[in-house]
């Protein structure tokens with residue numbers, strides 16, 4: 001067992017970010033991908049996200065001494081912000097460049113990929129069938145003590161534990177998009193997860209610059225989405241019911257709570273397609289005249305106009321304006 005070896009299954013948006021953050025913190029990272037064509041899709045992501053991470057680190061130098069700096073620096077990349085200097089960030093930049101170059105590997109062969117791994121992080125598409133297939137493929141290839149975690153946002157570890165061949169060493173470790181800045185790791189076991197491995201997962205998350213947020217039992221949506229989804233639904237309900245408009249709803253939230261963003265600005269970041277998909281999963285959204293149905297129609301109108309959020313340049317707000 002190599003305590004420095006991390007394997008990421010899946011080289012998508014989150015998988016790439018997770019692997020790079022581990023490499024940045026000195027782990028030796030192997031991405032297991034299923035085909036040559038996956039390599040063609042993952043390599044540009046590795047390049048893009050490593051450049052973004054280094055760019056954010058570089059920009060952090062200008063935030064030193066600025067009282068707002070504590071809100072904007074890449075929290076997953078700098079552990080002691082209060083003592084950071086331009087020189088200490090330069091040293092981190094140099095290490096980061098070196099580690100991205102030396103510590104990141106891609107492997108197609110499943111056996112070679114996971115050999116000696118300390119931890120395997122599954123971050124494949126949110127498709128239960130694909131996840132089960134992969135767990136079954138790997139179950140006899142992992143070392144006795146390898147910990148296996150899933151980054152699934154909506155699926156519970158108890159759904160998969162029996163396919164992993166190591167239920168006691170299997171749990172969820174849920175990251176947020178742009179993890180080098182939004183450095184949360186929600187750690188959630190299932191009933192059969194052994195505390196020893198749960199605690200190891202917590203320590204591992206901290207060692208890659210995350211703040212481990214511990215759940216004591218299974219909860220669909222973890223902590224964050226259990227709060228965020230109803231909050232965003234309530235805001236959309238006020239809008240769809242004609243009670244108020246997105247700007248006023250956001251302003252109310254920001255003024256009253258000192259929060260930097262209101263629900264509609266958050267929806268623009270999440271993306272309106274995701275909000276629409278969540279809405280469509282509610283049975284009431286299919287019943288004419290319900291508030292969920294109205295929300296679905298309004299979101300669909302915006303999506304059809306291409307107003308899907310920050311990534312599209314326009315959502316509830318216009319991001320093309322300077």
Ligand SMILES: NC(=O)c1ccc[n+]([C@@H]2O[C@H](COP(=O)([O-])OP(=O)(O)OC[C@H]3O[C@@H](n4cnc5c(N)ncnc54)[C@H](O)[C@@H]3O)[C@@H](O)[C@H]2O)c1
Pocket residue numbers: 009010011012013014015033034038123124125126130131133134151152153154174175176177
């Ligand atoms: N995108 C987010 O904001 C976000 C945030 C937190 C957690 N997650 C979770 O992370 C996981 C991955 O999400 P993502 O956004 O990176 O998805 P993505 O679509 O960007 O990437 C999915 C990856 O899985 C690979 N894959 C799919 N089926 C496979 C199979 N059968 N065998 C091998 N590889 C396969 C794809 O090639 C791709 O590399 C999901 O479980 C998701 O719920 C996503």
